Amino acid sequence: MPVTDISTNAEDRTMTVAADFAAPIERLWHAFTDPTQLERFWGPPGWPSTFSEFDFTVGGKALYYMTSPQGERSGGSWEFLKIDEPRGFEVIDAFVDAEDNPLDGFPSMRMTFSFESTSDGSRMVNTSHFDSPEALEQVVAMGAAEGSRMAMNQLDAVLQDLRDYAQGKGTRVELLDDTHVRITRLVDGPRELVWRAYNEEELMRQWMLGPDGWEMTECVVATAPGEKHRTSWAPVGDTEGEAFGFEGEVVLVDAPRRAVSTERMQGTEGPETLNDLNLYEEDGVTLVTLLIEYPDKETRDMILATGMAEGMEESYARLEREVLSPTRS
Structure with missing residues (x-):
């Protein structure tokens, strides 16, 4: 620091x-x-x-x-x-x-x-x-x-230089304090397309899947403050695990730079997180920064222990492979 x-x-x-x-x-x-x-x-x-x-x-x-x-x-x-x-x-x-x-x-x-x-x-x-x-x-x-x-x-x-700072370093997790976590990932593609990948159902279903062996079973996209979002996943074939999903509400949108929304497990009253997504482009690549605010340290540690960061890395790799790479061919 x-x-x-x-x-x-x-x-x-x-x-x-x-x-x-x-x-x-x-x-x-x-x-x-x-x-x-x-x-x-x-x-x-x-x-x-x-x-x-x-x-x-x-x-x-x-x-x-x-x-x-x-x-x-x-x-x-x-x-x-x-x-x-x-x-x-x-x-x-x-x-x-x-x-x-x-x-x-x-x-x-x-x-x-x-x-x-x-x-x-x-x-x-x-x-x-x-x-x-x-x-x-x-x-x-x-x-x-x-x-x-x-x-x-x-x-x-x-x-x-953004490429020197983040390229090839995968999904990085920083604990800022007891309730705030910053997650960063450089993706090889322009900000406008990365923004669309976060906000268009057809594109989200191509990459936001976590580890291999899972499918997105529900995708309700919200793009304006006050709108509700809802996303669900389920294991495919012999993959172990139980279906799950998240839901919440959009709080702020500053396209294509920033989007803030709440998030909680479907069917529960919480705990709820506040997810602050920021996109910055330089030299054809985009730095994705997700600042997550948790209600307390215990919730932060519990969610990070689920392997969330590893699943996000597999999703970001799929984003580059399935959504961004084809646009350059």
Whole structure:
């Protein structure tokens, strides 16, 4: 994980985040000054950013909002005060409302980003300067320190070429905390087609089957918030196992980038998970990221112990083989 230190200083009214990366300073600079790159990490998992404006000039402004899995939005703005490529820049950072006006009751802060080369790559130091100890305390109480850590720890995937970062590494499972799991898989195909494979019954039936020896017996696709989805599987022939299925409701859709839905075993009241699917394309391949929120650690461990990740890997391999490969022939 790249974050090496997060500290607060009530006397100086500052919060400082330091992180080291195995990438040159020029690459780090680009990640922080290109809004398409910022959108991949500026915000903790489950709260990705969308930059609606980015005027990277002294006196210019950037506007963005972060969206939760439930569709809640938290807006922010940067006013650029200094720019010193590639060593750093300085902004006034503020919370804003839906009309991009400063949000009453929330502090603004002067924020500096400093970049320097190291023997292993580069280092970022981000320091937020507050007008009062109370403003610092308010932002820390909102979870800014842990949110910054989780956001910066997503940068490795951004700084590397996507193929170098994920190709050939299969389905990877990361335990973020007791209730959140991040699953990633690079698939060899464009995002538009991967999105369709998740949202069209004909395509889903070709690949979302788990291990060999199972068939999809029911597939009710939901593509808009409020719609219900339902999927069932059963063993075929001599395959051991009992039929099962999942159902739930779509919460948020931002096609072809993101879809959030609830999920539980059919015929039960839970436990229910919140599944946050994100797709990012680069150089003809798509990184699939699934952030799952469990109700508790026990449910998380129970579901992971079923071999879920292994079944997902077989499905993703089938997606490449049965759905994506034929489009390239």
